[in-house]
Amino acid sequence: MILLFLFSRLLIPMDHTQTDHLKAYGLTYWVLEQGLDAEWLLNYRGGSFLLPSLDGIKRRANVMGVRWEEISEDQVNDIYAEIERGNMERVLLEKAPRIAVYIPEFEGPWDDAVTLALEYAEIPYDRIWDPEVLNGDLRKYDWLHLHHEDFTGQFGKFYLSYRNTPWYKKVEEVNRKTARRLGYRKVWQMKHDVARRIREYVENGGFLFAMCSAPITLDIALAYLDVDIVPEQIDGDGIDPAYRSKVDFSRTFAFTNFNIIPQITVYEHSDVDVTREAAIRGRKTRFVLKEFYAKRDLLPTILVQDHTRFIKEFLGQDTGFRRDRIKPGIVILADVPGTDEVKYLFGSLGKGTFSFLGGHDPEDYAHYIGDPPTILELHKHSPGYRLILNNILFPAARKKHLKT
Numbered sequence: 001m002i003l004l005f006l007f008s009r010l011l012i013p014m015d016h017t018q019t020d021h022l023k024a025y026g027l028t029y030w031v032l033e034q035g036l037d038a039e040w041l042l043n044y045r046g047g048s049f050l051l052p053s054l055d056g057i058k059r060r061a062n063v064m065g066v067r068w069e070e071i072s073e074d075q076v077n078d079i080y081a082e083i084e085r086g087n088m089e090r091v092l093l094e095k096a097p098r099i100a101v102y103i104p105e106f107e108g109p110w111d112d113a114v115t116l117a118l119e120y121a122e123i124p125y126d127r128i129w130d131p132e133v134l135n136g137d138l139r140k141y142d143w144l145h146l147h148h149e150d151f152t153g154q155f156g157k158f159y160l161s162y163r164n165t166p167w168y169k170k171v172e173e174v175n176r177k178t179a180r181r182l183g184y185r186k187v188w189q190m191k192h193d194v195a196r197r198i199r200e201y202v203e204n205g206g207f208l209f210a211m212c213s214a215p216i217t218l219d220i221a222l223a224y225l226d227v228d229i230v231p232e233q234i235d236g237d238g239i240d241p242a243y244r245s246k247v248d249f250s251r252t253f254a255f256t257n258f259n260i261i262p263q264i265t266v267y268e269h270s271d272v273d274v275t276r277e278a279a280i281r282g283r284k285t286r287f288v289l290k291e292f293y294a295k296r297d298l299l300p301t302i303l304v305q306d307h308t309r310f311i312k313e314f315l316g317q318d319t320g321f322r323r324d325r326i327k328p329g330i331v332i333l334a335d336v337p338g339t340d341e342v343k344y345l346f347g348s349l350g351k352g353t354f355s356f357l358g359g360h361d362p363e364d365y366a367h368y369i370g371d372p373p374t375i376l377e378l379h380k381h382s383p384g385y386r387l388i389l390n391n392i393l394f395p396a397a398r399k400k401h402l403k404t
Helices: 002-007 021-033 055-064 073-085 113-121 130-134 166-181 187-203 214-223 275-281 298-303 383-396
Strands: 008-012 038-042 048-052 069-072 089-093 099-102 126-128 143-146 207-211 286-289 310-312 331-335 341-349 352-357
Touching: 008 021, 008 055, 008 073, 021 038, 021 048, 021 055, 021 113, 021 383, 038 298, 069 073, 073 089, 089 298, 099 113, 113 207, 113 383, 130 166, 130 187, 143 187, 143 214, 143 383, 166 187, 187 207, 187 214, 187 341, 187 352, 207 214, 207 383, 286 341, 298 331, 298 341, 298 383, 310 383, 352 383
Parallel strands: 099 126, 099 143, 143 207, 207 352
Antiparallel strands: 008 048, 008 069, 038 048, 038 089, 286 310, 286 331, 331 341, 341 352
């Protein structure tokens, strides 16, 4: 078996020949869990993986439905030479990252594309929520995901349309009981502290990935830390009349100079989001992944690995980010050309990094409250879901200095 490992490898192609792109990430994660190393061949055949040629890995791949090619060391060296000549790079993956997904005690009538991806790819994760974050448990994890959450304490701004529904009342009840149990008078005060802890987690070296309403509401909470911006109908008292003078954009991850929308009658948190314009453009819209120089811009190159650069648009409570509301120095990973919409971005903060992806579900253009979860067995080659899974393996990479 040792000789087999020395003289052959398993290539997991990630181009259009792959039979299950999503489970290929799970296979690679499983190899890392076994204490073995893997290589990520950036920009080579769609961002392929190179694994040890072991019978157990072959069996696992076959069960998962992942296509593999056994190649000799001479073929490996030929691939290395091709990578050296082109806009490609080799990245050593050394350790399976510890993953946490921020999921409320009561989730409400919606799903989370990242948990769907993790479960389909058979990648383990822990569920955490406000008590765990405030208790300091984030230090246990390499990677944290946020999705359909409202860190402003406004319960998703669903009040106008859903305040009398059982699920909305349950969301209110669970959040208020949790806030009181943790010593907070108001839910928004608890959420602001959670946002503060998440920022500290990244500053200390954590990897953060957020989608849908989480990126914008997280930055709103950080910009207005300890300031009441919650309407009276939600928390029983009014918005701080001096809130505009108390904003501090230096605390945010990605967005700046934005205006919040305090009206209870508007289903929108701020003017960062472009959902209205995206909906007008319609289902035929595509956002485009940027191209980076792999040998220099290693980290953004990892995050855009895919078998296509053109990905169909998908909406969410927050679909994309207005270009002129993004801080200088943030790397734009994908946008809708000719528009204000930035779909996908990346940045660093302290010792850590963060990436934000707009929209709710890459395979459901307009995912409404109460819609059934996407069945990923029907979307094994989803380029949008691949972006999520790129982020999951991101902390496993031996990183070089980001020069973008």
